[in-house]
Amino acid sequence: AQSVTQPDIHITVSEGASLELRCNYSYGATPYLFWYVQSPGQGLQLLLKYFSGDTLVQGIKGFEAEFKRSQSSFNLRKPSVHWSDAAEYFCAVGPDGDKIIFGKGTRLHILP
Amino acid sequence: GAVVSQHPSRVICKSGTSVKIECRSLDFQATTMFWYRQFPKKSLMLMATSNEGSKATYEQGVEKDKFLINHASLTLSTLTVTSAHPEDSSFYICSAREQGTSTQYFGPGTRLTVL
Numbered sequence: 545a546q547s548v549t550q551p552d553i554h555i556t557v558s559e560g561a562s563l564e565l566r567c568n569y570s571y572g573a574t575p576y577l578f579w580y581v582q583s584p585g586q587g588l589q590l591l592l593k594y595f596s597g598d599t600l601v602q603g604i605k606g607f608e609a610e611f612k613r614s615q616s617s618f619n620l621r622k623p624s625v626h627w628s629d630a631a632e633y634f635c636a637v638g639p640d641g642d643k644i645i646f647g648k649g650t651r652l653h654i655l656p
Numbered sequence: 657g658a659v660v661s662q663h664p665s666r667v668i669c670k671s672g673t674s675v676k677i678e679c680r681s682l683d684f685q686a687t688t689m690f691w692y693r694q695f696p697k698k699s700l701m702l703m704a705t706s707n708e709g710s711k712a713t714y715e716q717g718v719e720k721d722k723f724l725i726n727h728a729s730l731t732l733s734t735l736t737v738t739s740a741h742p743e744d745s746s747f748y749i750c751s752a753r754e755q756g757t758s759t760q761y762f763g764p765g766t767r768l769t770v771l
Binding site: 593642 | 662690757758
């Protein structure tokens with residue numbers, strides 16, 4: 545069965561520190577992979593996506609993610625977080641851009 | 657660009673009444689729109705996929721007679737929760753995908769509370 549696992553429900557980092565949010569997936573073929581961010585009162589915003597090609601994907605707001613087929617992972621990283629990065633982050637997987645399966649999300653807290 | 661709006665943002669209704677939620681793509685034509693439900697501390701659950709001018713495709717376990725979806729134009733889809741009950745209280749989110757692309761753009765969501 546297809547699934548997405550985000551093992552960390554909450555993550556707390558200090559402002560300026562580096563960040564890595566974990567995402568593992570179970571899928572029969574090479575899927576489309578996405579990271580979305582959800583802030584209160586705002587819709588989910590696409591940070592980045594991977595379909596094929598270079599396994600290191602650059603996204604908006606200084607985020608990047610690396611697709612590792614051998615580990616079935618698509619971890620999200622940022623070298624230096626800002627207080628405005630505090631939000632809920634969702635990893636998602638699908639056969640294309642339509643039937644997307646979302647993980648349960650990771651809530652990011654930023655310490656001043 | 658790629659803005660999706662939802663209306664209303666919050667709605668409170670009495671049990672047994674029907675509620676309509678609108679989803680609009682403001683600056684692009686959305687041949688496909690999606691409706692999700694998000695439970696507290698849970699991920700988004702896809703309820704249905706709608707293509708402009710055709711019937712919606714519902715996911716397993718979603719009651720099509722309870723959650724009526726209409727996608728009458730390339731910029732508007734509506735979700736009507738019929739005979740709402742307290743268990744229907746949730747956060748409903750729509751998204752839209754432009755023809756020829758693979759990215760969904762999400763609306764801000766609608767908080768439904770059924771008393």
